[in-house]
Structure formats: C-alpha cells, structure tokens
Amino acid sequence: MEKIPIQVTVNGQSHQAEVEPRMLLVHFLREELGLTGTKIGCDTSQCGACVVMMNGATVKSCTCLAVQADGADIGTIEGLANGNDLHPIQEAFWDNHGLQCGYCTAGMIMTAVEMLERNPHPSADEVRAGLEGNICRCTGYQNIVKSILAAAEKIGG
C-alpha cells in the first residue's frame, strides 16, 4: 500500500516520515521514532497506557492513525521533564508512591497533565473520574490520586 508523507512535531522536534495509512500513532512513536515511553496495554482504547498529548489535548495513540496526526504537535512522556528537572506531576508521583510497575505511568501522568490544565484544583472524586480512561493494576489508584492532588497543590500554590 502506498505510503503517505507526514510531518509531526514530537516534544518540540519536527519529524518527516512516510507511513503506511494503517500505522497507528502509537506504533509510529514507538517503532519509527523510538519513543517507547508510550505503552500499549490493550486493543480497544480502554487502558490508557498509550495516552499522549496531541495539539494540546490527550488522545489514545492506539486509536489514532499516524496519518491523522500529520501536522500535529505531539507531546509524550519523554518530553515532559525539563532536562533533569522533573515535571511537578512526575515529582508528585515520585513523592507519593504513585507508581509500582510503571507500565501505566506514562499514560497516567499525561492524563494528569491535561486534567490539571483544565481543572487546577480538582477534588479527589474529580481526579478519580478523570482517570476513567486509565487502568492501573498495581496501585489500587489511591496513591495515583494522592499524587495528582499533591501536584495540583504544588502547581496551583
């Protein structure tokens, strides 16, 4: 099948590539760009391990074709920290034991970034509701919620 040229900016860096139309954005990020911090956990856009930022909103990169992302500005977990300075949400996950195996963590953190952009001072219930699209099997969510609330406090002052 004919490949299609695309241009995407990922974590501030522009990439040109030719991709098969059927290639998923998550496969493009992982296989073509080597950005493997974004994970795949399911087939049905339920688990949220693949969440990335696309043009300022989170998307499940397993449910988006790379060709649909042509021209887009993508943010992944690899681009979140500022050099060695962790993003406040990363820092909060670290401080509050918000991760165990770490497989869902990229998606959780990307979701949290948007959550706090849209609602800088969420309640615990709002955080839980906002995590509806992200599955974690290790933490029972308690410390993820705690991490996001702590980050909100840190960011919002």
Add this chain to the structure above:
Amino acid sequence: MTTRIFGSGIRRREDPRLMTGQAAFTDDIKLLGLLHAAILRSPHAHAKINSIDTSAARAAPGVLAVYTGADTDGVLNPIPCAWLPPDSDIKAVPHPALAVDTVRYVGDGVAVVVAESRYQAEDALELITVDYGVLPSVINPKAAMDPGAPQLHEDAPNNQAFHWVVAGGDADAAFETAAGDPQNHVVVSENIIQQRLIPHAVETRSAIANWQSAMGELTLWSTSQNPHIVRFLCSLVTGVGEHKIRVIATDVGGGFGSKIPMYGDEMVTAFCSMQLRRPVKWTETRSEAYLATTHGRDHVQHVEMAATKDGKITALRVVVHAGMGAYLSTAGPGVPTILHGLMYSGPYDIPNIKGDVYGTFTNTTPVDACRGAGRPEATFLLERMIELLASELDIDPVEMRRRNLIQPFEDGHDVATGVTYDSGNYQGTLDLAMQQLDYPALRQEQAELRSHGQYIGVGVTTYCEICGLGPSQVAGAVGFGGGLWESAIVRFYATGKVNVFIGTSPHGQGEETTFAQIVSDELGVPVEDIEVIHGDTDLTPMGWGTYGSRTTVVGGGAVALSARKIKDKGKALAAHLLEAAEEDIEYEDGKFFVRGSPDQNKTIQDIALMANVAWNMPEGMEPGLEATTFYDPPNFSYPFGAHVAVVSVDPDNGHIVLQRYIAADDCGPQINPVIVEGQVHGGVVHGAGQALWEGVVYDDNGQLLTGSLLDYAVPRAHMVPDMEILSTVTPSPHNPLGVKGIGETGTIASTVTIYNAVLDALKPLGVTKLEMPLTSERVWRAIQQAKGA
C-alpha cells in the same frame, strides 16, 4: 542518631526511569535485524487438526517462515509442568508448544508466522487455512468429571488431573459427632464458586529470542517474574544447555502470577530465532492475552463446617473441583493444593480438617497463580462458613471469630493441616480494625438506614496466609520442581559504591529500594550509593523468582545475611588496620571503631577501598569486599490481619458501592511502610475486582465472552474508595529480618470481606447467597427472588 533507614518511607529508587519513559520493557527493545512473529490461535475449544495449509502465508510479502506443530514437534520438547503434588495421581499430560494434532482451548497455538514487520506477520496469519474437525468440549471444572463428559487427554480418564488430600484430626468423625448430637452442635454447608479470573497485568507478555548459532547461545528477553526458572525450563524445552541460555527479564509491567509460567509462545519465539538465525520478537496483543495468558481461581467448592452451639468450630470438610484448563501450567497444580488446602485452618483453631481437591482438565485457557493464588479461595470459604455459623447461632460475626482465633504466639503454632505458623496476634489486628471502624456506631447507623429502606452492610474478616515460599526441603516434599531459596551478592567497589545482585525478579514491588534500605541499614552506606541489579541471569546469582510474596522475605534475608558477612569481614579488616584486637572493634552507623575510642575508626568506605586494593590485608584474608549468600528459610511466613468493608446496596437496581475499606495487617517489621501500604492498596482493589466486577465467562462451546476490556471489568479509579491502612508488628522468628510477605494479603482478604458486607446489607431482604462477581443484575435478581419467596 539519625532516623533509621530501615522502616523509612523513602522515595523509590526505580521510579525516575519509569516516570520519564526511559525504562526498557521487553517490547521496547529493538535489535538489529529484528523479525516479528505472530501466532495463529485455535478458534475452537476442542478440535482435531485435519490439515493446515500455510502456502499462501509463506508467499505473503515480508514473510520469512511459517511453522506449525509439525515443525516444532520433536524439536521442542513439551512445556513442562513444574509443580506435581505428591500422592495425587497427577497426570502430567504432554503440552506441546504448538498444537500437533488436537487443539484443546480457544487460543491454543497452531502456527507462527515470522515476517519483517508485525503488520506483515498479521496479514500472513490470515492466509493460513486450517481444516478443523470440531469435537465436543467441557468448560465447568466439576462437570468435566461427569460420566460422558468430553475427554481432553487419553492419559487422564474422567479429565481428572489429580486428586490431592489434606487431612488433620478426624473430620469425618467430628461431623458424625455433630450430626449425632444436634442439641449441642450445628453444621452448615455451602456450595461456593470461585469464578475464573484474568490476572490482567497492564503489560502483556513479550519475548525476544536471539540465537547466536556460532556459539550455540540463546538470549531470551522475557516478561517473566522468574527469569532463572525460565532459563531452566527453556533448557529443558529447547535442549540448549542451561549455561548457554541467558534470560533477561528487564522492566516487567506487572505479573500477578501470570508471568510465572513457562509458555509455549516464548519457546516458539526461541524456535523461530534458532531456525532463522535472526532475532525474533513476539509481543502478545491484549486480545491474545485474554486467551493465551493463564487465568486464575476457577474452583467449584462444597464446604461443610461443624461447631458447638456456643460457637466453637469443631471441623471443616471441603471438596474442591479446581479447573486446570486444557493443560497443566507451570505452577498450576500447586495453587489449589499446597497454597490452598494447607491454609484451611486460617487464623482459627480448627481441630479436624479434611480437604479433597480434584484438579480437572477443561477446554479452557490453562489456570495458574493469580494474586493470592489459592489463599483467597481458602480465606473465602472459611470466612463465608463462619458467617453462616454466626447467622445460624445468632452470634455476632465478629464475636464468632473471636471465639475461634488462635491465641497470640511468638514462635510457632501447629495447625491441623500440618503446617507451623511462625508468629501471630490475630486479636491485635482485629481490635485495631474494629476500633477504626467504630463497630457499634456502624451497626446503629445500619439499623437506622434500614428503617428508611436503605441498605448498608459491613463485612469483617480475620485471616492469615502462607507466603514467603519457602524452605526448599518442603518445596521438594510438596512436589515443587525446584528450590525455594534465594541468593544475593553484595559487592563493594573501591569507591565505596555498592551493587546488590539478587536472584529474585521484582516487577513493581520496589525491591530496588527496599533491598538498598536493608544494605544501607546494615552497613551505613547511603541508599544513593547502592544499586540493586536483578532480572538478568548472566548478571545475577541463581534465584527462584518473585511470587508467593517471597521476595522480601527470602531474597531480603539473603541480602541481609550478605551484608552481615560484609560487616564481619569489615570488622576483621578494621581491627587489622587499626592495630586492635577484633573483639575490641565495634560497629555503628557505617563506622568500625575501637571500643572506647570512637575517633580511632575506619568507615565502611575506608574498608571498601582497602579491601579492594588489598595493600594491607590480614594474613589469610582474601581481597575484595563482597559476600554471597544462598539463603534457604527454615519456614514460610504467615502474615495476618483483619479487614473491614462497608458497602451500600441500592435495592432498586442492585448497584453496590464500596464505601469504606479498612485493612489492618501485620507483616512484621516494615522496611518501607509507604511501599507496604502501596502493596495493600493494590491487593485490596484486585480482590475487590473479584468480588464485584471480574469474572471470566465462556459460552457452552468454550468461546471466551469476556475477551476484552469492554467486557472484562478491571477496577477503575472511580469504582473504589480511599482505603484506611493500619498495621501491627509481630516479627517472624524464622528469618533474619523478621519480615513477612505483604504483596498478596490485600487480595486474600478483600474479596470475601466485601462479599460478606454485601450479604450483610441484604440480610433484611432475605438474600443469603450470591454468585461472584456481584453484578447489579445478580443482586437485583436475588432481591426479587427473596421477595417472591
């Protein structure tokens, strides 16, 4: 003195790589020339393979090879089962990596395509045509033994995989006594279904095999909880010498038991690499994982309990039919037997116990450990029967438990199943939990709400469990095909920095941190100077892996003992360097000093330097500062606790809300209490999943109906409350740190705690029994039926 690092909730050392996307999970790894495999799976639960045509697939773009069972048969040995309980007439039926002439469950591997890309491999998979002769199938573990049931294996008549018995005291006689004296005794019985679960680690399985033909060496990256066992079994299956196999379990995204087993798929991946002499990767899709990665639980139980009228339990009798799936998975048979039946006494004095466990073959995905593995099923039946007894005798359920708890003990207590608990204070955790709950107030609130037609319920569980597997001698005696010791190397470099090499393989439990804390605590080295290495069989000493809540107990014991050996050597070297007698050297906070003259000292870093350069060693002392320990614990560990759930039930629609959850656990001294809490959180929610949402559904033809996250309900954040976590500390006398496992207690206790809470809520409506998961419809229907009755 500063705060002791042992017992401090420091941030985890493994987190930075995991939070930034820099961790390397198996599927993240790419090798030059990497090929991609995809596996064709049986769409039928039971069928003869009449023929397979792979010609079109072979000709498809990018395809290098297509292999079927005909190709692997005789080259790969069958996948072994590694836990064969003795005296159980177990039938270790052959389990080929790819089906040869018969498929026995939906998902059984039939063929593999290797291509330049995974997309191409998937395309080619569709071009394989298989002519199946469909056979009748059986799904239910009890029905599998019915006369006339479809037979899975020639060598296993009546689909019986094994029959294992546990007995202590004389249960039959005790039940006879109870039956003969109804004035003073009561007997309750119940049929319980422990539904089949999907462990559901968020990372699916993945393997990369790289065969270096010139050296005859195989490197296998594998999402495993126990890479050394994989090496061992891989050697048996492939015939490659164990010394020529390197297994790497890099970062692993959760296992929950499902990454213990040796699977055919990984061995097929190795086969492909060996045939094609190129590295091959296979990564399971989630849809595939539902079918091909082991499931858990799947018991049909009949349970009887006898007690005196004043509420003292006299006997327990259990018959279990445990579904093993189509083949015996690596540890599968050990789960409903050793890890289940030996815990029939729980935290209670039960003088007479008998259990008959029948393992049966069914046309389903093989069953193995799933967080808790056997012990949730044991705790459930005990707590359910006690609840029934309490109801029958009109004794408060908490009081009922108190009357039967084993009294506190510090060094060993024998129970009727033949095991010896290490230490326990079951009343202690129960008191703590009940205090947190304010039980009388809750009962009052419940009564008030009921008068307004609103229903809340409370469930209280006391439990103890067996973990920290375990003494190797016992492992051998109970048919486990390996040892259960652990090893650790603590290695100091000249700069005073430390590597700890361990045989266990943590995958989320945080031992890169807790083991550094152990070493830091023992030797006064900052945790930042300690790096824990695990998961690579070429780098790490032999170990049996991370499962059964054994890593910190057994592996941590090995680490502590190695650190203590370092300390002993340090003391001798310090004495030599300080020109003092060894018995005059004292150690504190990383310093060796002459008693009474703390200024005359050598730090552990000084010692590390001097030992590594070896310029001035005492006569006969070897250079280097490194210690290895192979630690075989004298006993299992038996953590315990009391859990409480408060739920509300809406009788209109049957909807349950888990309102409150209290966990009071005792795992002995806690190395990192924040990590301990995290383990309890995850465990409790996993168990809540079984009570309320999770359950595998097959149709009558063995088609999996819960084959995606659209149908199989894993708990999400909004479905569970914040939990209240409490603890007491009762050290185990049986390991160097006094610690007990905590990775599974949450799951072991929470399922039945929530179940009993729901039944408590529904009591005034006349509902006495429900099947799990407690879906809204099941609850609603039970209420309707009770109304009608």
Add this chain to the structure above:
Amino acid sequence: MYAPEFEYHRAATVAEAIQLLSSNEDAKLIAGGHSLLPLLKLRLARPSVLVDIGRISELKGITISDGTVRIGALTTHWEIASSHDLEHACGIMAEAAGGIGDTQVRNRGTIGGNVVHADPASDWPTVLTALGAKFNIQGAGGSTRTVEPGDFFVGPLTTTMGEQEVLTSIEAPTLGHHQRAEYAKMAHPASGFAVVGAAVVVTVEGDVCTAARIAVGGLVPVPVRMTSVETALVGKALNQENIAEAASHASNDLQGEILGDFFASAEYRKAMAEVEIRHALFHATEVSHH
C-alpha cells in the same frame, strides 16, 4: 492490534468527501476514529479506502440561535461537554457528552461519528431522540436532507444514511425556562457504555408537568420513545409518587426486541428502564430519591 491495509484520502470539503465515497467502492469515512479504528484493529471492518473528514472545518462548532442549537458533526464530545453556552441553552447535551467514554475518547470522538455508528449502547441516540433533534445530511451533487432520529436509526449499527452521504450537523431545540432535561444511565462497569440509558425532557409549570419527551436506549436496538410514560406524566404534579407511577408504564413502551447479554439480561434491562427513567426524572425535577 494491526489493521489490514487500506488507502487513505483526506477530504478538504464535504463535497470532496462525497466525491471520494462515490469513486471508491467500499470506502468509509473516518473522523475521530473512535468507532471505526477499534473495528479495523480487530480486522472486523475492512474498508478498502478511508476518507478522512477530520479536518473539514465547516463540520465543526456549536452555534446557538433562534431557539436552535446546531452542532457540527465533527464537534468533539469534549467541545460539547465544555461549552458554557450549551450548558445554558441545552444542558442535557453538555452533560451527556461529559459522560461518554473517558477524557481521551471525548477529546477525539465526535457527535457525528457516534450518531452514524448507531451503537445501541451509546448515549447520543437516546438523548437526541428525547430532544427531538434533527440530523442534517448532505449527499451527492450537493443535495441535502433533514432526518429525525426516528427515521435515522434502523437497528444496531444501521442507519438510513446512504453510502455516499455525510452527516453534516445536528440540531436540537434550546430548552426553555420551564423545561428540565436529564440523562441517566446505568453504565457497563467495563466499557462504560449504557446498559440502559434514559433521557427525559419535561416542561414544568408550577409543579405540574405540561409536556414530556422521554426516550430510552442501551436495551433496545434503536432508541424508543416512552409515550405511555409521557402520557402518564403530563398533567401531573412532579412528585415522587407521580414520577414512580408514570415510570411504571415503561414496559408498555418496550414491547419490541430487548437486548440482553451475559452481563445484563433483557429482563433486567427492561426493569432497569423504569428505574433509570425514574432517576432521570428525579434528577431533572430535583425530587429527592429517598
């Protein structure tokens, strides 16, 4: 998962999309992709050509004027859920949009894609049926037509849309001061989809219901209007007893096929329709549940 091969074209206008649909056999439109991509990945759908309409700006946006809400087919659930104007004009739409899927699904999934997919378990068809919405459809040669939900949804995953037609926008009436609307659903614990969903739009003068439009979905192949419930409600004071009485008529309106599965049987869902209608009416009219 790995989709089969297909060709990909991006349409800049609706006309171009229709032209691409006409000139390619077995072509399918893709917008947010949240209905189609999962099917593609499971290889349950095999279009030869995908026509991406995701960037056609004329299909996006919310306009409110003259008592009508007009929502472009490509407007995302999130845009609908977060629109303050819409919250005031037709709050039930914002509220229903906020309960669809999860954040990421709402960010990318579109109202048009959802409606055209016609999944019986999705929320929009039920809500739009209760609202008396209209679907604006463009066809070959620039022809347009407007269809009401009752003439649009035919069965599970089936609508009266032609293969060369594009849904361009959805219109719904704004709600007046005396109107209350609410959508209540019993969500599947795994998928979040509606096992049963009930949407109510009632007009209340004083405390008396003067008009009602009620629809249920999730348990039926296409949304069903609850005319018996509506009739029972109109002219009555909206108190707990009257709401419960009216809701009890739900089964009269559910005489056709009822969907059921191993999670929730048809019998249960039918009983729950009454419960969810009640919940929706209680919430809409702020009558205490207990």
